[in-house]
Every structure is written in C-alpha cells, then in structure tokens.
Amino acid sequence: MRLLVVEDDAELRGRLKQSLARAGFAVDAVDNGVEAGYLGTQEPYDAVVLDLGLPGRSGLEVLRQWRNDANTVPVVILTARDSWQEKVEGFKAGADDYLAKPFHMEELMARLNAVIRRRHAQPGGELRSGDLVLDEERQTVRRGTHNLELTATEFRLLRYFMLHPGRTLSKSVLTEHVYEYDADKDSNVIEAYVRRLRQKLGRDVIRTRRGQGYVFEGIR
Amino acid sequence: MRSLRARLGLGLASGLLVVFILQWLVVTLAIRHIAEAFVASRLEHDADTIVAALQTATPMQSLLEDPRLAGVFHQPYSGHYFRITIGDRVVRSRSLWDQDLAVDRAPSGAQLRIQQPGPQNQSLLVLVRGVLLKEQEATLAVAEDLTPLRSELQRFNLQYAIVSGGALAVLLLIQQFALWLGLRPLMRIRAELDEVKDGAREQLSERVPHEMQSFVRELNAALATLRERLVRSRRALGNLAHALKTPLTLLSDLSSDKRLGRWPDIRRPMQTHTQSIANLIDRELKRARLAGAATGAAxxxxxxxxxxxxxxxxxxxxxxxxxxxxxxxxxxxxxxxxxxxxxxxxxxxxxxxxxxxxxxxxxxxxxxxxxxxxxxxxxxxxxxxxxxxxxxxxxxxxxxxxxxxxxxxxxxxxxxxxxxxxxxxxxxxxxxxxxxxxxxxxx
Missing domain, CATH: 3.30.565.10 (Histidine kinase-like ATPase, C-terminal domain)
Structure with missing residues (x-):
C-alpha cells in the first residue's frame, strides 16, 4: 500500500511517515499543496492523508482538483480545523474521511485501512482468503493454526495481492504500490519476493501470467 | 410626537393656516375700508350739492324743490337722507318721512363721520359738516344706509373664505406629498436597515440625497468594520487552533510511546492533561467563534x-x-x-x-x-x-x-x-x- 502524506509541520510529518511505514505502508510525504497536487496526479497512491491549511495551495483546492480530474484516490483529511462547517466543506470537496487534530495514530490507521478496504470493496476486519488470514497489526500471516513471519516488503506485497484477488497485477504496478517514490525501484526484486511468498504459502497461491504479471488465486 | 413626518407636517400645516387666516382678515378688512371710504366720498359729493343748492334757496324750504337734489332724497326710507340745522330752523329730506337724524351741531369748517342706527333698522354712515351759510352757522348732515353694502361684503367674505379654504386644502395636500417625497430616502434607509438585520443585505445603498450621504457612508463603514472584525477574529482563532493542535498531537503521540509504558505514573497524567488541554481549547475556541444571535444573521x-x-x-x-x-x-x-x-x-x-x-x-x-x-x-x-x-x-x-x-x-x-x-x-x-x-x- 502506498500513501501520500501531506502535512506542513515537519515534526508531525516525520512522525506520521515513521508510524505509517512501521504499519507497512510505503509513504511519500510532502509539505505543500503544489507538490501534493502534482504527486497525487502522477503517482498511483492507494490513499492520501491531507492537511487543509497548507502553504502554496490549500488542501481543499488540491482535493477539488483531483476530483475534477476524476482522480478517485481515497482521501482522509487530517486537520486542526474541525468545525462542522469545515467538515461539511471537506466531504463536499470529495473527502472520504475526516480526522481532527489532535488525534491518535491508531485511529488514523484504522480510518486509512477502512477507506482502502472500502475502495477495494472488501469487508472490514481481517483480510482473509480461505484459511489464510493476514494480521495487519503484527504484520504476520496465519495459515490455519500456525503463524508465518513476514518481512516488511513481503507483508506489503501480500497485502496488496490479498486486496486484489483474481486480478492480474504487473510487476510495475506492484513496484509502484509497494515502494516509495524515491526508493530504488528494480522490478526484478518483485520476482524474488513472489518466490519467497510462494515458499511460505504454497506454489498455487500466486500464479504467473507470462508477459503480464501475477494473479493472487488465494486458497481454495 | 415621535414621527419626524408628523412633526414636520404639523409645523408646516399650522404655518400655512396662520398665513391664510391673516391674509383673509387683511383682505376682508381692506375691502370693507375701501367700500366705506367710497360711500363717504359720495356723501361728500352729496353734501357739496346740497350746500350749493342752499346758497340759492329762499326760503329755506324751497331747497327741497331744487332739481339738483337726487330723487332718492324724496323717496321715503330710501336709505339716503339729509338734515340741515340753521339757527332754530331745521330742514329734513323727505326720505326721512316722520323720523329724524339725531346730530349735534358742528362748528363751521368742521367735518366728521359717524355711524348710527337709522329708521327701519338701517345702519347709517353720517357725514356731519359745519358750514357758514349767509353769515349764519349751519350744520349739514348727509347719511346713507350701509346695510346693502354690508350684506354684499358679507357675501363676498363668505365666498372668499370658501375659495381660500379650498386653496388651503390643496396646498396642504401638496405639502404632504412633498414631505413624503422628501422623507422617502429615510424610509428606504429604514427598510434597508431591516434587511441588513435580516442578513438579506450587507450595505445600505449610497444613492441617497447628499444631505444623508455622509450619514449612510458612516453607517456602511461601521457595518463593514463589524463584519470584518468578526471575520478577522474567527480567522485568528482558527489560526490559533491550528497552531496549537499540531504540537498537541505530537505531545499526545509522544505520551503513548511504548517506551513510556515502563513509567505509567508519568504516562497516565501526561495523557490526561494533554487530553484536557485539547478539550479546553476545543470548547473555548468554539465558544469564542460563536457569532451569536446579535449579529446580522441570514x-x-x-x-x-x-x-x-x-x-x-x-x-x-x-x-x-x-x-x-x-x-x-x-x-x-x-x-x-x-x-x-x-x-x-x-x-x-x-x-x-x-x-x-x-x-x-x-x-x-x-x-x-x-x-x-x-x-x-x-x-x-x-x-x-x-x-x-x-x-x-x-x-x-x-x-x-x-x-x-x-x-x-x-x-x-x-x-x-x-x-x-x-x-x-x-x-x-x-x-x-x-x-x-x-x-x-x-x-
């Protein structure tokens, strides 16, 4: 899952990035509206955390522009401006959720997960496929009764697969959603991670479509 | 009296009324004076004629046959009379019939005008003149009935009063209209102020008579200041909230750091206090941002x-x-x-x-x-x-x-x-x- 965090306070931005990365998200963070507007259009984010009072362009402006351009990326507004007038404005502009500062990180995580699931038409709660259950809190996967440890990248990749079961995902799509903007992207690395996931979960869980990418078949 | 319009209207109307009554009085008095002066001058002519006739009349009584005397002096109670006193002798016009004119003697050369009642309830203007006739003192009194003139004057006065009253009424109407026209900008300002109160408008229209322009401008400036102040204080509070809440978030994030788990006696009060600061800021800022019912609300x-x-x-x-x-x-x-x-x-x-x-x-x-x-x-x-x-x-x-x-x-x-x-x-x-x-x- 790849996130865009737009927040002008440097310290809060840092903590957000750190906490979200620890929770298994690839996070790009920017501090102004202009850059946010550009990145949100160029990069295939799975969700955006958007502050409203930004230098350059206001968060609402950026959000309205995305929605005008038919960009439906889920957006959680995170702002100190918490009057109902502003909440109504925020939702009108196309926000998916609204969180007022001060807030707890756990609540932000919960809301982000909720908007992402909703976008992929997945029910809330744990991500599962047959007897395979992803524990997002501990970043492990459970098969039947035994737990399997996952590295951070394995976790990100598996979560993305489980959110898109049955769909063909190209290596470049997977790279875009698993790595940050400025990460050293090498799509061959994806092959290696898929191989390791197959070793842990079984060969048939992820099928290769030659020349196109991978399909998460799940456990039947 | 609270209404400016009623006050002005009453003042102007009473002024108009006083002017009309005064001019009616002056006109009627003047006309009466002119009419009486006219009658008096006719009496003088009559007196001159009679004196001229007396110079040649011998005996005195033959005066009554003199053709120079007008017929009205022979017709009984015609309203035109004379009476001459020379020594003990008295000559009266035939029109006096069985009545007399009570007149005092006047010294020669004197002339006076008096009013007195005459026969048949007539009201007479009498000219009394003392003359020297064949070296004898004589008093000549010539009289004319004023009753027909008076009733004519009365009719005139009545008609004049009616015409004046009509003119007054028309003028009052015009005055009220002018007042309404003149005060209309004020009424409009009042209506616009109501709209401002309702929030239907922000400013008063400045297309008003120039006497009111500065007043309306001042009012508009005051309204704008009020609105601006509300907007500014709201914005300032919003900024303050924004500025306070980000550090608060960091503080509350810090207080839930896992490393602090070992010192619950530090962690718990930190969390409670951060939360209560957040709540306080929330409630007080929101209360301060309240516009309340007092301002112009839409x-x-x-x-x-x-x-x-x-x-x-x-x-x-x-x-x-x-x-x-x-x-x-x-x-x-x-x-x-x-x-x-x-x-x-x-x-x-x-x-x-x-x-x-x-x-x-x-x-x-x-x-x-x-x-x-x-x-x-x-x-x-x-x-x-x-x-x-x-x-x-x-x-x-x-x-x-x-x-x-x-x-x-x-x-x-x-x-x-x-x-x-x-x-x-x-x-x-x-x-x-x-x-x-x-x-x-x-x-």
Missing part, C-alpha cells in the same frame, strides 16, 4: 442544512448502517441564525446520536414561535444523574469525559447564545438519548 434553510449534515455525518459513520428517519412539516423551514453556528449546533447533536445509535436515528423538525429540533437515537442512552449533568453550563471540562460530553456541551453553549436551550431525556420510541433543541425566533 435566513437559513434548516432542511437544507440538515441534509448537508446528514450526508457528512453518514459518511463519517459509514461503518455503521444507521437509518435516518426524518419528520418535518411541509414547506421550507427558514430560521435566522449564523450558518456556522447552526452547523456546529446541529452537527454536534446529530453526530452524537450517530455515535451512540445501533441502527436508527430520528430527526423531528417543528416551527412555530420557536424552532424545535428533536434528535433521538436507539443507543444505550444515559442514566438520570448523567442526564442532569451533560450539557450543563459551567460543568468543568475535565469532568465531562469523552462520550456524551464535549459535543453536547458545545451545542448547549451555542443554544444559550441564541437564548434557546437543550433538553435531554430518554427517547420513548427508540430507547436511547433524546435531545430537544429549542431556539426562539430572533426579532
């Missing part, structure tokens, strides 16, 4: 406002499938209040209902002398002691723990600033909390 479409809020709040509580039942009378419900205030008030109450509801929220709208909005949910509700406590003014914020707390307390503050109230009890139909918001229509 007429709001309450249903539209609730539509927007329900859409937003449904989105916030999307994980929960809450069915919203709405009851409202037919037609648009319009209420004068500041939009932000109303959104804040209703938003907090409806959001609280959604927060606690299992599956249903009911909204009821009613309007008569006041606007009444009832919000019910099917949640757990509150016990009687808590019911009394929530939303009460002056409850310390650190006591209003999260839950049915801060939002309702803020809503309560807003309702109070509109001289309204919030009442809490158990919903009879849904079983959860019922909040009744009552806001009087502000005049």
């Amino acid at each position: 007429a709001l479409d309450v249903q539209g406002l609730i539509d927007e809020l329900v859409t937003t709040i449904t989105a916030i509580h999307r994980e929960k499938a809450v069915a919203v039942q709405r009851e409202a009378p037919r037609g648009r419900i319009v209420f004068r209040a500041d939009r932000e205030d109303m959104l804040e008030l209703l938003g907090n109450v409806i959001d609280n209902a959604f927060k606690w509801a299992h599956a249903a929220v009911r909204l009821n709208l009613a309007i008569n002398d006041s606007l009444r909005i009832t919000v019910e949910d099917d949640g757990p509700g509150c016990d009687a002691a808590r019911l009394r406590q929530i939303g009460r003014r002056g409850v310390r914020l650190d006591e209003t723990v999260p839950g049915h707390g801060l939002g309702l307390a803020i809503a309560h503050d807003i309702a109070l600033s509109y001289r309204g109230q919030l009442a809490f009890d158990r919903s009879p139909s849904l079983g959860g909390l019922r909040v009744v918001i009552t806001l009087p229509k502000y005049n």
Whole structure:
C-alpha cells in the first residue's frame, strides 16, 4: 500500500511517515499543496492523508482538483480545523474521511485501512482468503493454526495481492504500490519476493501470467 | 410626537393656516375700508350739492324743490337722507318721512363721520359738516344706509373664505406629498436597515440625497468594520487552533510511546492533561467563534442544512448502517441564525446520536414561535444523574469525559447564545438519548 502524506509541520510529518511505514505502508510525504497536487496526479497512491491549511495551495483546492480530474484516490483529511462547517466543506470537496487534530495514530490507521478496504470493496476486519488470514497489526500471516513471519516488503506485497484477488497485477504496478517514490525501484526484486511468498504459502497461491504479471488465486 | 413626518407636517400645516387666516382678515378688512371710504366720498359729493343748492334757496324750504337734489332724497326710507340745522330752523329730506337724524351741531369748517342706527333698522354712515351759510352757522348732515353694502361684503367674505379654504386644502395636500417625497430616502434607509438585520443585505445603498450621504457612508463603514472584525477574529482563532493542535498531537503521540509504558505514573497524567488541554481549547475556541444571535444573521434553510449534515455525518459513520428517519412539516423551514453556528449546533447533536445509535436515528423538525429540533437515537442512552449533568453550563471540562460530553456541551453553549436551550431525556420510541433543541425566533 502506498500513501501520500501531506502535512506542513515537519515534526508531525516525520512522525506520521515513521508510524505509517512501521504499519507497512510505503509513504511519500510532502509539505505543500503544489507538490501534493502534482504527486497525487502522477503517482498511483492507494490513499492520501491531507492537511487543509497548507502553504502554496490549500488542501481543499488540491482535493477539488483531483476530483475534477476524476482522480478517485481515497482521501482522509487530517486537520486542526474541525468545525462542522469545515467538515461539511471537506466531504463536499470529495473527502472520504475526516480526522481532527489532535488525534491518535491508531485511529488514523484504522480510518486509512477502512477507506482502502472500502475502495477495494472488501469487508472490514481481517483480510482473509480461505484459511489464510493476514494480521495487519503484527504484520504476520496465519495459515490455519500456525503463524508465518513476514518481512516488511513481503507483508506489503501480500497485502496488496490479498486486496486484489483474481486480478492480474504487473510487476510495475506492484513496484509502484509497494515502494516509495524515491526508493530504488528494480522490478526484478518483485520476482524474488513472489518466490519467497510462494515458499511460505504454497506454489498455487500466486500464479504467473507470462508477459503480464501475477494473479493472487488465494486458497481454495 | 415621535414621527419626524408628523412633526414636520404639523409645523408646516399650522404655518400655512396662520398665513391664510391673516391674509383673509387683511383682505376682508381692506375691502370693507375701501367700500366705506367710497360711500363717504359720495356723501361728500352729496353734501357739496346740497350746500350749493342752499346758497340759492329762499326760503329755506324751497331747497327741497331744487332739481339738483337726487330723487332718492324724496323717496321715503330710501336709505339716503339729509338734515340741515340753521339757527332754530331745521330742514329734513323727505326720505326721512316722520323720523329724524339725531346730530349735534358742528362748528363751521368742521367735518366728521359717524355711524348710527337709522329708521327701519338701517345702519347709517353720517357725514356731519359745519358750514357758514349767509353769515349764519349751519350744520349739514348727509347719511346713507350701509346695510346693502354690508350684506354684499358679507357675501363676498363668505365666498372668499370658501375659495381660500379650498386653496388651503390643496396646498396642504401638496405639502404632504412633498414631505413624503422628501422623507422617502429615510424610509428606504429604514427598510434597508431591516434587511441588513435580516442578513438579506450587507450595505445600505449610497444613492441617497447628499444631505444623508455622509450619514449612510458612516453607517456602511461601521457595518463593514463589524463584519470584518468578526471575520478577522474567527480567522485568528482558527489560526490559533491550528497552531496549537499540531504540537498537541505530537505531545499526545509522544505520551503513548511504548517506551513510556515502563513509567505509567508519568504516562497516565501526561495523557490526561494533554487530553484536557485539547478539550479546553476545543470548547473555548468554539465558544469564542460563536457569532451569536446579535449579529446580522441570514435566513437559513434548516432542511437544507440538515441534509448537508446528514450526508457528512453518514459518511463519517459509514461503518455503521444507521437509518435516518426524518419528520418535518411541509414547506421550507427558514430560521435566522449564523450558518456556522447552526452547523456546529446541529452537527454536534446529530453526530452524537450517530455515535451512540445501533441502527436508527430520528430527526423531528417543528416551527412555530420557536424552532424545535428533536434528535433521538436507539443507543444505550444515559442514566438520570448523567442526564442532569451533560450539557450543563459551567460543568468543568475535565469532568465531562469523552462520550456524551464535549459535543453536547458545545451545542448547549451555542443554544444559550441564541437564548434557546437543550433538553435531554430518554427517547420513548427508540430507547436511547433524546435531545430537544429549542431556539426562539430572533426579532
């Protein structure tokens, strides 16, 4: 899952990035509206955390522009401006959720997960496929009764697969959603991670479509 | 007398009335004077004729046969008379018939005019002249009846009064019209001020007579300052909130750091205090941002406002499938209040209902002398002691723990600033909390 965090306070931005990365998200963070507007259009984010009072362009402006351009990326507004007038404005502009500062990180995580699931038409709660259950809190996967440890990248990749079961995902799509903007992207690395996931979960869980990418078949 | 128009109207009308009465008096007196002077000069002519005739009349009595005397002196009670006294002899015109003219003797060369009653209720103007006739002192009195002249004058006076009265009435009408025309800009300003109060307009129109222009400009400037000050203070408060909340977030994030888990005696108070600072800032900032009923507030479409809020709040509580039942009378419900205030008030109450509801929220709208909005949910509700406590003014914020707390307390503050109230009890139909918001229509 790849996130865009737009927040002008440097310290809060840092903590957000750190906490979200620890929770298994690839996070790009920017501090102004202009850059946010550009990145949100160029990069295939799975969700955006958007502050409203930004230098350059206001968060609402950026959000309205995305929605005008038919960009439906889920957006959680995170702002100190918490009057109902502003909440109504925020939702009108196309926000998916609204969180007022001060807030707890756990609540932000919960809301982000909720908007992402909703976008992929997945029910809330744990991500599962047959007897395979992803524990997002501990970043492990459970098969039947035994737990399997996952590295951070394995976790990100598996979560993305489980959110898109049955769909063909190209290596470049997977790279875009698993790595940050400025990460050293090498799509061959994806092959290696898929191989390791197959070793842990079984060969048939992820099928290769030659020349196109991978399909998460799940456990039947 | 409070009305400027009535005051001006009365002043102008009484002035007009005085002028008209004065000119009527002057005109009637002058005409009467002229008429009497005319009669007097005729009497003098008559006297001259009679004196001339007397010079040649021997005996005295033959004077009455003199052809120079006008016929009216021979006709009984004709209204034209004379009487001559020379020594002991008296000659009277035949028109006097059996009456006499009571006249004192006058020294020669003297002449005086007197008015006295005559025969048959006539009112006579008498010219008395002392003359020297053949070396003898004589007194000649010539008289004419003024009655026909008087009645003619009376008729004239009456007609003149009628014409004057008519003119006065027309002038008064014109005056009232001019007053209305002149005061119309004032009336318009008053109507516009009402609109400003209603929030239907922000400024007074400056197309007014130049005497009023500076006044209207000053008023507009004052209105603009007031509005600007409200906007500025709201913006300043918003900025302050923004500035305070980011460090607060960091602080509360720090206080939940896992490394602090080892020192719960530090961690717990830190968390409580951060939370209570956040609550304090929230409530005080929101209270300070209240526009209240005093400022120019626009007429709001309450249903539209609730539509927007329900859409937003449904989105916030999307994980929960809450069915919203709405009851409202037919037609648009319009209420004068500041939009932000109303959104804040209703938003907090409806959001609280959604927060606690299992599956249903009911909204009821009613309007008569006041606007009444009832919000019910099917949640757990509150016990009687808590019911009394929530939303009460002056409850310390650190006591209003999260839950049915801060939002309702803020809503309560807003309702109070509109001289309204919030009442809490158990919903009879849904079983959860019922909040009744009552806001009087502000005049």
